[in-house]
Amino acid sequence: MVKILTAREMKEIDSKATSEYGIPSLILMENAGIRTVEVIEDLLESSQSKKVVVLAGKGNNGGDGLVVARHLMNAGIHVDVFLLAGSDEMTPDSYTNYQILSRMSRNIFPLQVEEGLDRLMLALLSCDLIVDAIYGIGFQGQMNDFDSQIVRMVNWSKAVVVAVDIPSGVEADSGRVHGEAIRASHTVSFALPKIGLLLEPGKDYVGTLSVADISIPAPLLQDKNLKTSLISEAMVMYWLGPRHPESHKGTFGHALLIGASPGLSGAVIMAAGAALKSGAGLVTAAVPESLLGVVDAGWMEIMSSPLAESKQGTIALEALPLIEGLLGRASACAIGPGMSRFPEAPAILHSVLKKAGIPILIDADGLNALAEDLNILKDHQVPVVLTPHPGEMARLTGKNIEEIQSNRIAVAREFAQQWGVTLVLKGNKTLIASATGEIFLNITGNPGMATAGSGDVLCGLIVGLMAQGLRPLDASIAGVYLHGLAGDRAAGIKGQRGLLAGDILNSLPDIMQQFER
Numbered sequence: 001m002v003k004i005l006t007a008r009e010m011k012e013i014d015s016k017a018t019s020e021y022g023i024p025s026l027i028l029m030e031n032a033g034i035r036t037v038e039v040i041e042d043l044l045e046s047s048q049s050k051k052v053v054v055l056a057g058k059g060n061n062g063g064d065g066l067v068v069a070r071h072l073m074n075a076g077i078h079v080d081v082f083l084l085a086g087s088d089e090m091t092p093d094s095y096t097n098y099q100i101l102s103r104m105s106r107n108i109f110p111l112q113v114e115e116g117l118d119r120l121m122l123a124l125l126s127c128d129l130i131v132d133a134i135y136g137i138g139f140q141g142q143m144n145d146f147d148s149q150i151v152r153m154v155n156w157s158k159a160v161v162v163a164v165d166i167p168s169g170v171e172a173d174s175g176r177v178h179g180e181a182i183r184a185s186h187t188v189s190f191a192l193p194k195i196g197l198l199l200e201p202g203k204d205y206v207g208t209l210s211v212a213d214i215s216i217p218a219p220l221l222q223d224k225n226l227k228t229s230l231i232s233e234a235m236v237m238y239w240l241g242p243r244h245p246e247s248h249k250g251t252f253g254h255a256l257l258i259g260a261s262p263g264l265s266g267a268v269i270m271a272a273g274a275a276l277k278s279g280a281g282l283v284t285a286a287v288p289e290s291l292l293g294v295v296d297a298g299w300m301e302i303m304s305s306p307l308a309e310s311k312q313g314t315i316a317l318e319a320l321p322l323i324e325g326l327l328g329r330a331s332a333c334a335i336g337p338g339m340s341r342f343p344e345a346p347a348i349l350h351s352v353l354k355k356a357g358i359p360i361l362i363d364a365d366g367l368n369a370l371a372e373d374l375n376i377l378k379d380h381q382v383p384v385v386l387t388p389h390p391g392e393m394a395r396l397t398g399k400n401i402e403e404i405q406s407n408r409i410a411v412a413r414e415f416a417q418q419w420g421v422t423l424v425l426k427g428n429k430t431l432i433a434s435a436t437g438e439i440f441l442n443i444t445g446n447p448g449m450a451t452a453g454s455g456d457v458l459c460g461l462i463v464g465l466m467a468q469g470l471r472p473l474d475a476s477i478a479g480v481y482l483h484g485l486a487g488d489r490a491a492g493i494k495g496q497r498g499l500l501a502g503d504i505l506n507s508l509p510d511i512m513q514q515f516e517r
């Protein structure tokens with residue numbers, strides 16, 4: 001499993017490497033510098049003159065930059081070092097490296113002097129490569145005007161920019177950028193990727209990302225207390241192997257979908273299609289009776305069940321006994337797609353959660369019903385998966401969308417832990433929070449997938465995988481990953497603008513097939 005780290009987790013790892021294993025922090029800094037130099041030397045191979053500018057800040061990131069400068073000088077490369085802070089502000093390890101470098105070279109220039117920026121400008125004009133060691137993972141918030149001016153000069157330059165650990169100005173935990181930040185062509189991050197390198201807007205500043213071993217002892221990087229992971233192909237492969245030759249349709253479960261209302265029957269059809277294509281053995285759509293024909297026409301392969309309906313054509317409370325019977329025959333259920341909002345919806349949802357003996361996924365209008373009364377969740381005995389987009393998450397939490405989007409991991413984790421559910425927070429880089437506080441970040445998918453019905457496909461995919469016996473958390477992780485891959489494949493054929501949810505659905509079998517090897 002690929003772990004990704006917050007700044008605090010990385011700092012704890014660094015300090016344990018020193019306190020528990022006795023690796024001096026200067027060695028970690030030396031390794032960080034050497035590994036960055038390896039990347040730089042590859043990049044400089046084709047350039048004739050080989051001139052480098054190193055920008056070093058006051059923290060340990062600046063110290064890494066000073067190590068880089070020393071090794072490049074030793075390799076015969078012309079290096080100009082510019083210091084954003086006085087030596088009295090440097091951390092102890094940075095100061096040690098500053099002293100060593102001062103004995104080796106005169107090309108170390110303070111920037112906070114009158115001619116500082118002019119000299120930098122000249123150096124930037126003639127260099128091939130710039131090393132950004134201004135700020136690392138210790139940075140938060142916004143740079144001051146002076147630093148911002150330097151960042152703008154770097155971003156304006158035509159030289160290749162290599163960021164040490166993280167582009168300066170990007171927040172390591174969130175990827176947020178509040179003012180200026182270095183636009184790197186390459187970023188060399190240490191030990192494990194930091195979360196902010198993978199999330200927009202930070203991700204857009206990273207360029208090509210490499211992750212370098214700086215000799216942190218492996219057990220520290222595999223610690224089970226590291227709670228954030230990147231979803232990988234290997235994880236999904238593990239759950240979706242080849243099928244046993246003796247299997248029959250009963251082996252692959254029975255997915256039940258409850259939803260639809262006049263004008264919104266397509267949502268259940270999309271979800272049913274995804275459940276079928278996920279490999280579920282049987283799929284039943286339970287919909288208001290007047291919509292039965294429409295939904296039946298959607299797929300020949302599904303079964304359907306007519307539910308008693310209100311005057312408005314939405315599911316009526318009288319449908320509950322039939323729903324209870326259906327729940328008894330299914331192996332997983334999704335409630336909500338196209339269900340619409342109506343006064344009885346919370347009571348229907350509540351009853352489903354109380355009666356069910358199978359995992360329940362709540363999506364779309366099911367989530368809106370839940371937002372009316374979150375206490376409904378108190379009664380659940382079975383695993384519950386929620387799949388909100390940021391707007392639905394806002395209704396569930398009472399927070400506004402901006403609060404949610406700027407704090408996706410923390411908001412999702414808190415909710416999932418508080419209510420004991422698996423929470424799939426959709427959006428750019430959908431993430432899954434487990435009831436135990438783990439986070440799984442997905443990086444498949446593209447903006448073309450922000451289209452009507454895309455969420456219904458995801459809902460069907462996850463419930464279909466749950467019906468086949470995947471744990472709800474695993475089904476959510478696999479579903480989100482496969483949904484993104486199918487969307488990427490569909491975008492490759494149709495482009496992002498013309499992409500429809502049906503195209504995601506049509507790409508699913510090819511994607512699923514890759515996992516049957």
Ligand SMILES: NC(=O)C1=CN([C@@H]2O[C@H](COP(=O)(O)OP(=O)(O)OC[C@H]3O[C@@H](n4cnc5c(N)ncnc54)[C@H](O)[C@@H]3O)[C@@H](O)[C@H]2O)[C@@H](O)CC1
Binds near residue numbers: 011165
């Ligand atoms: N043992 C370690 O801790 C190691 C650290 N390493 C490097 O050290 C970096 C982390 O070092 P530091 O924790 O010293 O942090 P930084 O080098 O990122 O420096 C942050 C400094 O800027 C200040 N700061 C934060 N936000 C600011 C803002 N908006 N405006 C102005 N100043 C701001 C902080 O208070 C701190 O003094 C890593 O990114 C990595 O490059 C590596 O050398 C490997 C070993």
Ligand SMILES: [K+]
Binds near residue numbers: 135164
């Ligand atoms: K940096």
